[in-house]
Amino acid sequence: MSRTPAPYGRRGRQSAANTGIRPTASTYGKAKVGTYSEKASGHLNVESDAERFVAHLLAIDPRVRAFQPQPFCVDLIDQRMLFTKEAMREAWRKHRDVQGPKFYTVDFRIDWLDGLRHAVEVKAEGFEGDDVYWDKVARARPILDANGYPLRTLVLPANTAHPIRMNARALKQATHQVRTYLTDELAERVTRRCADGPVTVRTLCSDLDLLPGLIPVLLVSGVLGGNLAHHTICGTLELSLAYGDLSHLCLLEGVEK
The missing domain is CATH 3.40.1350.10 (Trna Endonuclease; Chain: A, domain 1)
Structure with missing residues (x-):
């Protein structure tokens, strides 16, 4: 029987090219x-x-x-x-x-x-x-x-539940989903439902049988607007027709020092 140990699991040896010191990445040890x-x-x-x-x-x-x-x-x-x-x-x-x-x-x-x-x-x-x-x-x-x-x-903000911190990522992701999920038929249905005034996310999703994940898409596309600087995107967020206005996405001032 061979006394040569199997290579699997064997600890690597140092060499001139590997001194045992971990090479530092361009980010100086910090993950990108x-x-x-x-x-x-x-x-x-x-x-x-x-x-x-x-x-x-x-x-x-x-x-x-x-x-x-x-x-x-x-x-x-x-x-x-x-x-x-x-x-x-x-x-x-x-x-x-x-x-x-x-x-x-x-x-x-x-x-x-x-x-x-x-x-x-x-x-x-x-x-x-x-x-x-x-x-x-x-x-x-x-x-x-x-x-x-x-x-x-x-x-x-240190508070992970801060509205702008909570909303930023969902809205950013929604910008890449508009072409996939926003249709003329969806925009028309939402426009008809909200024509009489503001409505909550919960009510809108219930009345039109919408997935809550579509709400950020409607917000970033200017179909709907809401107070995103002070309220997270959840069932109680009040929405109204934006008619293409995107001013509700101007959130920088809410975290400016």
Whole structure:
């Protein structure tokens, strides 16, 4: 009988290519958080659940034309914007002996339909950062303003039952389901039922024999509207005809600090 152990389950040996040290990923050990939005040119990776939450809000907001995560860096020493990796490398070499914060990277750039732009700082409630960090942000703010990127701060609510936090993901998912589930016949039935005034989700679904999962589709398509900033999408949410208006999807201000 062979004394050679079976390869299955055998512990791998170290080699010149494998020193036993876990290679660090490009995210420095943090798992990538992904999402998708046509406004961000498809798939995008962000660094936290808070940033994904904001990406969802930007994706559904009808005022947003495009957005991009970590689009540029602010050189706090030379007080200028750095838009390329090469510019960042050169600035890093130039300032390598300077003490204290030297750079600030915004979390998102927003391009609005009206032609204006904003930079966005994203935080999670309860983890907003210390005074040293916000001093760096304060130094970057006038540089961003001077370059046409006023800075806004958006905060992921700590309460997982917060209406905007609850609604954001459902609405974001619904944007990808409109073509599949929204039909002229469905829109006409809903319009007739709601013509006399507001109705709750529970009543509408009962009267028209609708699945509750269709409600976000009707909201993001502008068939229906509701107070999504202060009420979760559930049976008691009051709905009314939106006639194509999408202002109920403008939820950024509800989490702005």
